[in-house]
Amino acid sequence: MFSLKEIGQYVLLQKDVFSRPPKGRIFWKQVISEIDRLGMTSIGIISIVSIFVGAAVTIQLSYNTDSPWLPLYTLGFISRKAIMLEFSPTIVSLILAGKVGSHIASEIGTMRVTEQIDALEVMGINPANYLILPKMMACVLFFPILIVISIALALIGGWLAGIMGGLASTYEFVYGLTFENDPFDIWYAIIKSVTFAYLISTVSAFFGYYTSGGALEVGQSSTKAVIASSIMIIIFNLILTQLLLS
Numbered sequence: 001m002f003s004l005k006e007i008g009q010y011v012l013l014q015k016d017v018f019s020r021p022p023k024g025r026i027f028w029k030q031v032i033s034e035i036d037r038l039g040m041t042s043i044g045i046i047s048i049v050s051i052f053v054g055a056a057v058t059i060q061l062s063y064n065t066d067s068p069w070l071p072l073y074t075l076g077f078i079s080r081k082a083i084m085l086e087f088s089p090t091i092v093s094l095i096l097a098g099k100v101g102s103h104i105a106s107e108i109g110t111m112r113v114t115e116q117i118d119a120l121e122v123m124g125i126n127p128a129n130y131l132i133l134p135k136m137m138a139c140v141l142f143f144p145i146l147i148v149i150s151i152a153l154a155l156i157g158g159w160l161a162g163i164m165g166g167l168a169s170t171y172e173f174v175y176g177l178t179f180e181n182d183p184f185d186i187w188y189a190i191i192k193s194v195t196f197a198y199l200i201s202t203v204s205a206f207f208g209y210y211t212s213g214g215a216l217e218v219g220q221s222s223t224k225a226v227i228a229s230s231i232m233i234i235i236f237n238l239i240l241t242q243l244l245l246s
Helices: 004-017 024-064 074-113 116-122 127-164 170-178 184-209 215-245
Strands: none
Touching (some): 004 127, 004 184, 024 127, 074 116, 074 127, 074 170, 074 184, 116 127, 127 170
């Protein structure tokens, strides 16, 4: 996935990215603009996926926990755990890696091949800081909000599937959702979403920043960015699960 050369380039790029922005007001305007372009435009697809997958998760769990020994509120409890701990922070982040990651890589890659980044360097502007840091900050700030929205809609989807399919009543499902509620679950989801947001934004920007060639290479960089971001999410999902839940 990454050669030693690419790992070194990625580390050095982070040094340039995290240098202090020259003008704070302009920087925060860029962050707000990126939140609108990268975050707000993702609410639609996240909402649709969360509702239907939340319903599917509830149906599958009902099928696999169909036992007279288990109370019906167990369905809501297990659905909440599955959605909050794994589905929303991880699966939704993989979807965002495809949508947001490809957008970042193609945008920066296009600027590289059209020599816009070279023009910024000639003007004495740090292009890594100017182009990448606002995108990274926007992702880190807004992705947790998307994950919380995803959790809420997935639970609603699960509830609808439960009552429409006769799997559990509203009281039983809601009781299961609130049964032994652990506040750390939502913090666990937020920690994962912040980590994944950083990985998606910086890895995708890296592949776009070091694009060379023309339009064909921009497409290749976008594809590499999505693949690399997805693999990093899977790897860090395992690491964070082991660190935070063990």
